[in-house]
Amino acid sequence: MSGHDHGDDGVSRRKVLECMTWAGTGVLWTVTGGVPRSLGIIDSAQAATAAVPGMSFLQISDSHVGFDKPANPNALGTLEEAVGKINAMPAKPSFMIHTGDITHLSKAAEFDNAERIISQSKLDVHYVPGEHDFLDEEVKFYRERYGRGTKGQGWYSFDAGGVHFIGLVNVVDLKAGGLGNLGAEQLAWLQDDLRGKSKSTPIVLFAHIPLWTVYPEWGWGTEDGGRALEQVKGFGSVTVLNGHIHQVMQKVEGNVTFHTARSTAFPQPAPGAAPSPGPMKVEDTKLRSMLGVASINFKQNEQRLAIIDTPLQG
């Protein structure tokens, strides 16, 4: 596992614990009604989950299974560490969402490997594709595996814990010079999907590329994301979850909270902090402090939204 043989016999228990501390996972969110609340990574989430009744779910992102470059020669290994951490949670989340880039090159074996590891969480997983999941010639591996029951290129919605979840696809039909793209067909579907919904229904939108403009110089944003946000801004509680940028970034705008999750594979630099958004090579001992998962808590009658992320390793 990523060069750390902590599964082997003869490794001290202390060493095992050290590894566990910086093994990364995702963001855990809890839902008890009106407002989503992120409880950070699993360790800090555990106590809170026990204290807060209601539904919780987990977000992981950007697993890039198949990536083997110096920034992390074993992306499958760190994904496995993340799943191990999820399995160690005392309170099981209701389900998991994966915000894309499951694989690195959309190869059949990469999808197989990802599935083999992620399924060990024994959680229902709701996926949206990242651009790295649509690289096969016929763009069929993702859709055959995860696209059943979805519309268009893979968008869909479902309800859980009183919350309406909407998975969007913004990685197809990208235009030269542009950003992520939802397209007219998907926006029309979204409008239809929201029609008749009570404005008090909490909404969670999730997609791979941020729906808000994080840093257009690196393509970190969605061209027509504003048109999706326009449609949900009348709702009392809206949470927008993304991956793609491999770092935690968040903002609150009115009733809308934006949040991006860490990758389980490799970190990327802060906007403009490097010549490119490419994989960031950090010291091996620091890598896991820059990977993670997110947990989400929806807390009833709580108007204030708190999102706290903690890395795999403090």
Added chain:
Amino acid sequence: MKTLNRRDFGVDLGLALAAAILLPATKARADDMDIHIDNFVFQPAELKIKTGTTVTWTNRDDIPHTIVSVGKFRSKTLDTDDKFSFTFINAGDYKYFCSLHPHMTGMIKVE
């Protein structure tokens, strides 16, 4: 960086037209051109070439990229160190981009 070392060709329209007809598709020519992708940038971002020139792109990033000129040509996904070549038979402006990272754009001017 060896991206700019073959730009010393002269512009000769008569010669260019002849080349378009006589071009041996497989043989590398002296004025064939290289473009590298480093840090999500096509280098050079703009290239002026004669018809018949073959341009070869090499991805030197740790992230895959593509080379797409809508309606003209489209590479497969290029992993690290993968290459894509295209021979420009017809004159014109060829705008192209990376379909994965559409903010990456380039231009080939063929005369």
